[in-house]
Amino acid sequence: MESANFSREGRAVIELERDALEQLAQRLDDSFDRACQMLMACSGRIVVSGMGKSGHIGRKIAATLASTGSPAFFVHPGEASHGDLGMILSGDVIVIISHSGETPEILTILPLIKRIGAKLIVLTGSSHSAIGQAADICLDVSVVREACPLNLTPTASTTTALAMGDALAVAILNERGFGATDFGDNHPGGILGRRALIYVRDIMHSQNRMPLVNCGTALPKALVEMSSKGLGMTGVVDKDGKLVGIFTDGDLRRALNQSINLYDALIDEVMTAHPRTTSADALAAETVVVMREGSINGLFAINDAREPIGALNILDLVRAGIF
Secondary structure, three states: OOOOOOHHHHHHHHHHHHHHHHHHHHHHHHHHHHHHHHHOOOOEEEEEEEEEHHHHHHHHHHHHEEEOOOOOOOOOHHOOOOOOHHHHHOOOOEEEEEEOOOOOHHHHHHHHHHHHOOEEEEEEEEOOOOOHHHHHEEEEEEOOOOOOOOOOOOOOOOOOHHHHHHEEHHHHHHHHOHHHHHHHHHHHOOOOHHHHHHHHHHOOOOOHHHHHOOOEEEEHHHHHHHHHHOEEEEEOOOOOOOEEEEEEHHHHHHHHHOOOOOOOOHHHHOOOOOEHHHHHHHHHHHHHHHHHHHHHHOOEEEEOOOEEEEEEEHHHHHHHOOO
């Protein structure tokens, strides 16, 4: 154990699989385009199947397709020959993963799939295999060798199969125009779903809960407004009600460092003018990016007339499960 260099061995595996992915990218051709077109035109469901490690990869690909707007599910080829083949209809597209292209359980159900009339896309390391030859479209996911030193354990080959599945899913996702709202609709129970479903308007403080003072307000009065609303900031509006500045806890610290007389100062002298803002219709997750990029803890949402209609801070995003 003392002589083992696990980091070196691990790095070699990652580099080998990286090279396999680079070669896969270079091999993409019009068969990939035709596969995407077939999946887009599918009038039924996308049925993914594979044995062993390929089956595990297939389950993930099916899940990715289903969550990104392409109805899909996984069928175990062994169970398919014992009744589950009834789940497949003529309008379906079958995506089979078989590195060897000679998986016995899949060969058993191939004639039945053909009889049903479903289309067949095969991801294989051997396009000349029996399964590869039976495909309507064959996608080459071959590798020079596995990362396993015995060249036996599926490692690099499962990586390329998974990458091909992701490539198919994302390519047709983009073509479908699948957006953040659609993603959120499919993931209502998780953090990803919340990030895609919650808008600024859902968590912002509005009306009387929004901290605001007018230009020319004495700084002590502005501090009272900040404290009463509890957001660590206050907006500053002009005589027309437009947001012209923001004063935050950070601005207060800077004023103290500059030895400004807090009792005599006006808010105009110490506020940050032309602050960054957001829209009530923006995704809350987008607001997180704005805050991180600007190293700021709070934002005001404004309308087209630059009138403040809401305010939120990092704690609001944390409570909403976004940050």
